[in-house]
Amino acid sequence: MFFLALALAPLAVLVYKFIIYPNFLSPLRHLPGPPLGHPILGQLPTLHGPDAGFIQKSWFKKYGPIVRIQAPIGTEMILLEDPKDIVACLENQKGMQKASSALYRHIAAFVAGDGLLSFEGDAHDRLRKILNPAFSLTNLTKQMAFYPEIINNFTTALDDALKTSDTLPMCDYLAKAALDILCKGTFNYDSGALKNESKAMVKAYSKLAPLQNARTYAALTIIDMIPHGLDFVLSKWFLSSFSSLLSKVEPLEFLSIATRSMTIIRQSSLEILEENMSSDNHGPKRDVMSTILRAHKDGKGRDKLKTSELPDQVLTFLTGGHETVTAALSWILWFIAKHPECQNRLRREIHAVSGGDVIEDYTRVRDLPYLDAVINESMRLLPSSPILRRQAMEPTEVRGVTLPTGTMVYLFIRNANSFEEVWGPDADKFNPERWENLPAGLSAAQAKLSFGRGYRTCIGRNMALQEMKALAASLVNSYELSPAHEDQAIHAEYLITYKPADGLPLRLRKLGEPR
Numbered sequence: 001m002f003f004l005a006l007a008l009a010p011l012a013v014l015v016y017k018f019i020i021y022p023n024f025l026s027p028l029r030h031l032p033g034p035p036l037g038h039p040i041l042g043q044l045p046t047l048h049g050p051d052a053g054f055i056q057k058s059w060f061k062k063y064g065p066i067v068r069i070q071a072p073i074g075t076e077m078i079l080l081e082d083p084k085d086i087v088a089c090l091e092n093q094k095g096m097q098k099a100s101s102a103l104y105r106h107i108a109a110f111v112a113g114d115g116l117l118s119f120e121g122d123a124h125d126r127l128r129k130i131l132n133p134a135f136s137l138t139n140l141t142k143q144m145a146f147y148p149e150i151i152n153n154f155t156t157a158l159d160d161a162l163k164t165s166d167t168l169p170m171c172d173y174l175a176k177a178a179l180d181i182l183c184k185g186t187f188n189y190d191s192g193a194l195k196n197e198s199k200a201m202v203k204a205y206s207k208l209a210p211l212q213n214a215r216t217y218a219a220l221t222i223i224d225m226i227p228h229g230l231d232f233v234l235s236k237w238f239l240s241s242f243s244s245l246l247s248k249v250e251p252l253e254f255l256s257i258a259t260r261s262m263t264i265i266r267q268s269s270l271e272i273l274e275e276n277m278s279s280d281n282h283g284p285k286r287d288v289m290s291t292i293l294r295a296h297k298d299g300k301g302r303d304k305l306k307t308s309e310l311p312d313q314v315l316t317f318l319t320g321g322h323e324t325v326t327a328a329l330s331w332i333l334w335f336i337a338k339h340p341e342c343q344n345r346l347r348r349e350i351h352a353v354s355g356g357d358v359i360e361d362y363t364r365v366r367d368l369p370y371l372d373a374v375i376n377e378s379m380r381l382l383p384s385s386p387i388l389r390r391q392a393m394e395p396t397e398v399r400g401v402t403l404p405t406g407t408m409v410y411l412f413i414r415n416a417n418s419f420e421e422v423w424g425p426d427a428d429k430f431n432p433e434r435w436e437n438l439p440a441g442l443s444a445a446q447a448k449l450s451f452g453r454g455y456r457t458c459i460g461r462n463m464a465l466q467e468m469k470a471l472a473a474s475l476v477n478s479y480e481l482s483p484a485h486e487d488q489a490i491h492a493e494y495l496i497t498y499k500p501a502d503g504l505p506l507r508l509r510k511l512g513e514p515r
């Protein structure tokens with residue numbers, strides 16, 4: 001009898017979690033939402049599919065502004081798309097924090113370490129206070145001094161490739177340019193990505209990028225369903241002991257590749273750190289690395305960074321500032337290539353500054369209204385982070401519904417960015433001109449949700465914008481961009497960032513050269 005009860009216990013837990021709690025006990029059970037979906041994963045695969053944000057539009061239409069779905073093992077999630085609700089959640093520092101499910105905690109710790117991206121509460125406030133000054137306008141302007149050299153490497157790499165093909169996989173080139181700018185700007189480190197100097201870190205990133213897909217997500221989700229599954233599978237002991245075995249088991253091969261890549265990236269973070277520590281010239285400078293090292297050397301009390309905290313700060317910025325910029329820039333180029341009339345207007349604006357010559361001073365393209373509008377419009381429709389996650393830390397009211405402590409909340413940035421009540425009936429259309437005349441009552445700052453909002457808003461936002469403007473301007477200044485073929489459509493994938501799944505092949509023609 002005892003053994004029978006023992007054998008039936010897991011079944012009873014599943015029945016409780018899947019059927020009894022969500023259908024009869026949950027205080028949120030009356031909220032409308034789509035059917036269960038996948039019997040184990042619930043609606044999670046739909047949220048993370050290539051159409052993240054699109055499919056959910058029909059849910060909001062059908063069920064209203066607050067939707068309840070079931071995720072693995074009967075967990076409930078609340079989905080929001082109204083910009084007002086999203087902003088209220090993002091600005092609610094006490095009641096809503098970054099989702100702390102085991103899955104996200106593990107992914108964040110694995111790829112970003114212990115830093116701004118993963119910390120909450122007091123630990124987060126402390127780091128934000130230490131690091132904020134590194135992103136001042138003065139520092140960002142100083143960074144632009146090295147743009148001409150890196151952008152020259154960028155266009156040289158494109159010109160070389162154009163000798164053999166007129167169609168180039170743009171994500172590759174953008175990822176390398178973004179890494180070179182990020183490393184030089186934040187760490188004064190030459191990553192040599194565009195010059196193909198085959199530094200280990202560059203290779204490691206190129207192996208990590210293709211792992212960001214729905215299959216990886218599904219595998220991690222399933223492992224997460226086993227109690228302490230992720231603790232075990234992502235433990236140093238497991239990964240180092242079974243790395244070669246994992247590389248032979250196809251569904252888990254990603255763990256082996258990710259571990260090897262992250263080991264190299266962590267090692268590179270240490271090298272970057274050591275190189276800067278030994279140079280000892282970070283005194284009056286205020287870039288990210290100098291700020292980190294000064295907080296280590298001279299900081300007092302709460303403002304001091306311990307030696308053990310340093311490598312993860314480097315990792316945080318490598319993770320936060322590379323993929324996001326690559327994804328956003330890829331979509332910007334996609335829209336420019338797809339809309340020749342927009343491209344021509346943009347080129348006229350840029351040529352008015354450059355005279356059609358190579359741009360030597362990128363501060364001159366930092367405040368061009370139409371370039372700003374094209375970037376804002378592209379990031380509105382295809383944000384790098386289409387969904388942000390929060391968790392209720394206390395009973396929290398959203399749209400008149402009290403969410404119990406622990407409720408997971410998905411904030412649909414992509415839907416909010418094309419919310420018809422705000423953006424009008426053509427909300428889904430690419431129309432940069434709308435930024436010249438924003439909907440009544442909406443300031444440019446309020447209109448941009450793609451960098452988040454509130455106390456966790458993207459710390460690298462202005463750095464990303466100036467870098468994207470420089471790279472996009474340099475391309476439109478010297479090349480004509482068009483789709484790789486007539487019916488080219490968007491192929492996207494989404495795990496951490498929403499990005500092209502096919503590497504974004506585009507046709508490039510150097511201006512002045514024959515068609």
Ligand code: HEM
Nearest residue numbers: 116320321324325328384385450451452456458459460464
């Ligand atoms: C187009 C490029 C970028 C986009 C779309 C983007 C988007 C975002 C978003 C939406 C958040 C808020 C996440 C949340 O509230 O859950 C965020 C936070 C963050 N971003 Fe960015 N980001 C970009 C570029 C960068 C760059 C270049 C850096 C660093 C150099 C960076 C570093 C960070 C960090 C450290 C955080 C955490 C801030 C905190 O929690 O205090 N990002 N980013």
